[in-house]
Amino acid sequence: MIANILTAKTKTIRSALSALLLLSLSAIAQVRPLDELPREQLRVFLKGHMGDWRLDTDQTKGRPAPLAHKPPPLDAHLIALPRPDTLHLGAMPLKDAIGQRRSRRAFSDAPLTLSELSFLLWCTQGITKIERDKEGQIVNEFRTVPSGGARHPFETYLLLNRVTSLIPGLYRYLPLDHALVLLRADDALEAKSVEACYDAAFVGQAAVVFVWAALPARTEWRYGPIAHRMIAIEAGHVAQNLALAVESLGAGCCPMLGYNQRKMDALIGVDGDEEFTIYLAPVGKVRHDTP
Numbered sequence: 184m185i186a187n188i189l190t191a192k193t194k195t196i197r198s199a200l201s202a203l204l205l206l207s208l209s210a211i212a213q214v215r216p217l218d219e220l221p222r223e224q225l226r227v228f229l230k231g232h233m234g235d236w237r238l239d240t241d242q243t244k245g246r247p248a249p250l251a252h253k254p255p256p257l258d259a260h261l262i263a264l265p266r267p268d269t270l271h272l273g274a275m276p277l278k279d280a281i282g283q284r285r286s287r288r289a290f291s292d293a294p295l296t297l298s299e300l301s302f303l304l305w306c307t308q309g310i311t312k313i314e315r316d317k318e319g320q321i322v323n324e325f326r327t328v329p330s331g332g333a334r335h336p337f338e339t340y341l342l343l344n345r346v347t348s349l350i351p352g353l354y355r356y357l358p359l360d361h362a363l364v365l366l367r368a369d370d371a372l373e374a375k376s377v378e379a380c381y382d383a384a385f386v387g388q389a390a391v392v393f394v395w396a397a398l399p400a401r402t403e404w405r406y407g408p409i410a411h412r413m414i415a416i417e418a419g420h421v422a423q424n425l426a427l428a429v430e431s432l433g434a435g436c437c438p439m440l441g442y443n444q445r446k447m448d449a450l451i452g453v454d455g456d457e458e459f460t461i462y463l464a465p466v467g468k469v470r471h472d473t474p
Contacts, residue, residue, distance in 0.1 A: 228412060240407040249401045251324050251335045255357055255364045262349070262363040264301035267309060272302045275431035284426050287435025288385040290467030294345035295390045299432055303466065304356050306428035307393070307421050308339050326358065328420040331413045336401040337421060338458065340451040342372050342392040345467075353451060366452060379446035380463075385437070389465030393436075395421060396453050397461040418462045425464055435469040438462060 242248065255261060295303075305327065312325040323333040330336070339356040341363070343349060352368040369375070373387035380386045395418060402410035422438040429436045442463060448455040 228415075241404045246404070248404050249398070251321075251333070251401060252357070252359055253338055253355070253398075255355075255360075259364045261357065261360055262354075262365065264304065264361050264363060265298045266361065267301070267305040270298055270302050272298065273306070273428060273431040277427070280427045280430045284430050285435070286437040287469050288437050288465075289470045289472075290385065290388045290390065290435065290465070291470045292345070293390070293468040294347050295434070295466070295468070296347050297349065299434070300341075300346050300349075300391065301361070302432070303393075303425060303428050304339065305361065307425045308335070308337065308356060308358050309361065310358050324358070328417070328424050330417050330420075331402065332405045334402045334405060336397050336399060336410075336414050336417065337395045337461070338398065340366075340394040340396060342376050342394060342450070343390075344373055344387075345390040375450055379450050380439070380442045383439075383441060386465045388467065390467040392463055392465045393425060394447065394451050394463045395461055396448075396451060396458050398458045400457060414461070422462055422464055425466070429466055433469070434467060436464045436466040438464040 307328065309327045310324055311327060312323075313321055314323040314325075316322050324335060325333060326335060341354040341356065343354055344351050349363075350365075350368055351370050351372055353366045353372065354363045355366055356362075357364060376392055377384060377387040386392060397414050397418070399410060399414060402414055406413060426436055426438060440462065442460065444460060445455065447460040447463070451460065453459055
């Protein structure tokens with residue numbers, strides 16, 4: 184009798200487990216892979232939602248704003264760039280620069296000059312005006328590209344191969360100083376950048392690769408859930424300024440998203456969470472045998 188009861192209980196347990204397994208498999212089967220998500224769901228990021236402009240942000244809670252720039256390492260040696268007001272570059276009419284802009288992927292071995300690099304950095308993240316409070320602290324930084332609330336969520340890293348008077352290596356642009364800081368010398372950047380961009384050979388042929396990293400907290404502080412849409416849009420502002428500025432120099436660039444997130448973040452030395460690569464563009468002098 185006891186054996187019969189145990190057998191019955193065992194069958195009940197097995198039936199329950201089988202039912203749970205079937206439910207789990209059914210739930211898994213209903214989960215669509217990323218490329219099959221409903222189009223409406225994919226568009227939520229672009230459209231936002233009713234709560235986008237809610238007021239419970241870090242700013243309204245009285246928390247201090249993140250700095251709109253990363254200070255250089257304490258022991259860093261700053262490399263001064265030619266001041267923008269001393270440069271006589273980019274004189275091409277805007278209409279011509281817009282009309283001639285193309286994504287260019289064939290670069291010559293010619294280096295960029297330090298003045299050309301200075302011009303391109305100023306065009307993409309250069310400061311045009313600074314507002315300070317009564318204590319002299321910076322309140323707003325206005326730059327050459329628009330940014331919601333002047334939050335400026337990007338840092339500019341350079342995978343530098345060929346620029347006159349600079350050694351190959353990883354650099355970061357310091358907008359407040361209009362200067363560079365060498366983060367590390369690296370003669371193997373060409374191969375590393377190609378690997379991080381899924382073996383796109385033209386990336387390694389560039390004189391310099393502009394890599395923009397996003398620090399979302401800067402924009403999240405003021406705008407909360409709408410910040411991420413703003414950051415994506417503003418990355419386009421920066422890249423378009425670069426594309427037109429490069430064209431005005433008779434050079435070329437190719438803004439691209441074709442990179443491995445983990446490898447590129449590691450290459451520029453960011454944590455991949457609070458700061459991560461969002462966009463990049465190889466830049467160089469165009470080969471004469473290509474359009």
